[in-house]
Every structure is written in C-alpha cells, then in structure tokens.
Amino acid sequence: MATDSFIIKNGRIINNNSVVDMIGDVYVRKNEIISVGVPINTDCHDNGNVAVFDASQCLILSGLIDLHVHAYEYATPLGINIDKYCLARGVTTVVDAGSSGACTFPGLKKFIAERSETRLLCFLHIASHGLAAAGCSGFGAGGECDHLNQVDVNACTTTIAANQDAIVGVKVRLSADVADNGKHEEEVYRRALTAARKCNVPLMVHHTMSTIPVQDLAGRNGLSCPGNLDAGDVYTHTFHGYASSIIDPVSKTVLPAIHNAQKRGVIFDVGHGQGSFSWTAAEIGAKENFWPDTISTDMHSGNIHGPVYDLNLVMSRFLHLGMPLSKIISAVTSTPARVIGRTKTLGSLEVGREADITVLKIVDCDIILEDCQGQVRNIKKRFHPVAVWKSGRMFPIVNIDNCPNEKSRCNGVNEWDKLKVKDENKPSSL
Ligand SMILES: [Zn+2]
Structure with a gap:
C-alpha cells in the first residue's frame, strides 16, 4: 500500500540530548513529523491508510x-x-x-x-x-x-x-x-x-x-x-x-x-x-x-x-x-x-520537521574488532541499523558481510611500530 503516512511504533525514542527517553511512536505525514512519543491508533489516522513499522526492542533516533x-x-x-x-x-x-x-x-x-x-x-x-x-x-x-x-x-x-x-x-x-x-x-x-x-x-x-x-x-x-x-x-x-x-x-x-x-x-x-x-x-x-x-x-x-x-x-x-x-x-x-549550525533542522526529532529518522538495534555479538594498527578487542554488543528514512522516504538498509576483515587488521599491524601510545605486546600478523 503506497502511502505518504507512516507510524514507527513501540520503539525507545532517545532524542535531543536525551531530554526525551521513552517508549513510544513517531508519526510522519508527507515528510513532516506530526508527533513524537504519543501512542498512535492506526485506524484513526489518515483513514487507516497509514504504513506501520514495528520498532519494538529498537531505538528510534533522529x-x-x-x-x-x-x-x-x-x-x-x-x-x-x-x-x-x-x-x-x-x-x-x-x-x-x-x-x-x-x-x-x-x-x-x-x-x-x-x-x-x-x-x-x-x-x-x-x-x-x-x-x-x-x-x-x-x-x-x-x-x-x-x-x-x-x-x-x-x-x-x-x-x-x-x-x-x-x-x-x-x-x-x-x-x-x-x-x-x-x-x-x-x-x-x-x-x-x-x-x-x-x-x-x-x-x-x-x-x-x-x-x-x-x-x-x-x-x-x-x-x-x-x-x-x-x-x-x-x-x-x-x-x-x-x-x-x-x-x-x-x-x-x-x-x-x-x-x-x-x-x-x-x-x-x-x-x-x-x-x-x-x-x-x-x-x-x-x-x-x-x-x-x-x-x-x-x-x-x-x-x-x-x-x-x-x-x-x-x-x-x-x-x-x-x-x-x-x-x-x-x-x-x-x-x-x-x-554544523543546523540545530533548527537536524539532529533531533521535533514536530514539524522533515522526517530524517534512523532505527537501530543493539544486538548481542561475539566479534574481534580491530583498531587501526591491528590491536583487537572482543566486542559483545553492537549497533545494528534496522531502518532509515531520509526526507520522509524509506531507503533499504544493506547489511555488511565484510567484518571482521583479517587482511585489513594485518595491514594495520605494519604501522604498529610508529605508535607512541599502544598495548604492551605487538599484535600478530599474517
Ligand atoms: Zn578525513
């Protein structure tokens, strides 16, 4: 169903330096943010002609x-x-x-x-x-x-x-x-x-x-x-x-x-x-x-x-x-x-603004993540993008499958000797 209206439902809205941190809905019509946080009954809006995105367990962000x-x-x-x-x-x-x-x-x-x-x-x-x-x-x-x-x-x-x-x-x-x-x-x-x-x-x-x-x-x-x-x-x-x-x-x-x-x-x-x-x-x-x-x-x-x-x-x-x-x-x-001097238009979900909205999820993981010189740490949680709207239009999220990249990590190790601030032990390379 093609529609200019959509509701992002049941997400954790963290906004504007976290002045707002609540579970709620964000309602958008024709690229304008109509409401932030208020629970929306889909049947009562735009004659029911409204797309719904379930953001349960997710963050809804500007x-x-x-x-x-x-x-x-x-x-x-x-x-x-x-x-x-x-x-x-x-x-x-x-x-x-x-x-x-x-x-x-x-x-x-x-x-x-x-x-x-x-x-x-x-x-x-x-x-x-x-x-x-x-x-x-x-x-x-x-x-x-x-x-x-x-x-x-x-x-x-x-x-x-x-x-x-x-x-x-x-x-x-x-x-x-x-x-x-x-x-x-x-x-x-x-x-x-x-x-x-x-x-x-x-x-x-x-x-x-x-x-x-x-x-x-x-x-x-x-x-x-x-x-x-x-x-x-x-x-x-x-x-x-x-x-x-x-x-x-x-x-x-x-x-x-x-x-x-x-x-x-x-x-x-x-x-x-x-x-x-x-x-x-x-x-x-x-x-x-x-x-x-x-x-x-x-x-x-x-x-x-x-x-x-x-x-x-x-x-x-x-x-x-x-x-x-x-x-x-x-x-x-x-x-x-x-x-960048854009507080009136960007960086916060505000009623009346253009709808630039990102939905993320924090997911459990178990990956070895390198820094720029091949030093690694074991990451147990990561942000994962779920959905994105730019100027009211939804764009597909493309998942990455290139991480971790052992070749990149080993390239980084080549620079390790130049560091002034580093771990005790040189990381391994190929
Ligand atoms: Zn640069």
Missing part, C-alpha cells in the same frame, strides 16, 4: 549525522559512494571533511551533493585543491599544503560566503608530511584559523604527526593545537596513537591541555579513519571519563572494508568502552547538528 567522511567519489582517491556506505547504514547526513577546496568545491556540489540521496554538507579545505591527490596516505608522498600558493584565505572565505547552504566550516590537516615536511605547518594553521574566524564557522583540525605541539611548550612562542582552537572548533582523530597523541605516553594519562580544551567547548571528534583510532588511547580516555563529543568515521576508500566498516561499528567501539548510551546518541545526532 537521522544519524557523520561529521567526518570523504564523499568526493571519482574526483579524489579517498572518495566513497555515500548512499551505499552511509545512507544504507542508517546515516542521513554526512559532512565531507575537506575533500574539496575553493577550486574544486563546485564539482562536489554539482556531481555529488546534488546527485546523492544522502544529505551532504562539507568543511572546505584551506588548500584550494582540497585532497585532489596529494597527502593521502598510501597514495604517494607529498601533501596538499606543500606550497603556500595553494593556501589562499581569500579564495576560501569567498567560497564559503557564497555557499553557506552547503559549507559548514574550514578543514586543515596538520601533519608534517602534508606541509613540505613541516616547514609551512604553522603558517597553514594560521591561515586556516583566519579563514574560519572571518566566516564565523568552525575549523576542523586533523592533528597527527605534526610539528605543532598539543600543549604550549615552555619558551616556545608559537601556535598549539588544540590551544588555538575556540569553542565549537573540531579536533578530529582524537584517539590516534601517533606522535601528536592526546595521551602522555609516559604517564599514560590524557594531557591537561585536552581536558581544558574540552571544558572550553572545543569539540573532540573521533574521525576513526585508517590510522586514527587506537584502543589503547581510547581506553585511557575512558578511564578518565574523557568521551568524544562527536563520533564520526572518516570513512574513505581505504577503510570501508576495515578498520572502519561503518558508523555503527565505530559507535559500537564506544559502547564497548563504557560510554553512556545517551552520550553515544548525542554524538551522532544533536551535537554534530550543533557543530
């Missing part, structure tokens, strides 16, 4: 938001098909993290955003060519900020001002190998901060193997990261174990600068990716009650078959670490909506 993905398929080596890897896994909105810069953004909009069912927004890279080729680990040496001619504040701010419907912030990668072996890093960072401040948008920073220190160092009169970030800026790849880790490798504690920055309102984002999630680092954080503000995947062509797989499995890692469920939900709904 459509999930993945704050860090690489969506520029075909134009950049990292790009993935977001409808296949995100929407089909329950994610209704993705934010591309700097795949495009001022010169290449029009293509991202015309060829990807306008042709995808998934809602696509983006952080604009401070480098005008974005991640067109350079600096993508595994795709060759060199980086997008090797020459400062490409790091054009004016081009960046002009493009943002003209595309506020699609661009939500500025992206920069602080890693010596993408800025002429670190020579330009500080200037690149300064320009990215300038562009973001001028446009009054957040700056998302990738900070991994950088010459910019995490904490201000005595006698050093320069920038630090997250020291120069403001409330609302995003520190992504929070739990990597490389040189610029948030963890002091000696004391095995989270650096004071990180706790202070979170208190100031800097957003700590997971950005799991191919190299940026270490079980060891995340466990040290968990011990100190240091949880990410946003949980994102950094999904790209190099990690969709492990170690990321999908957003649900990244959320599952934090469930395993003991992160409270309400915080996990906020980290993929209301908080990313706030970061």
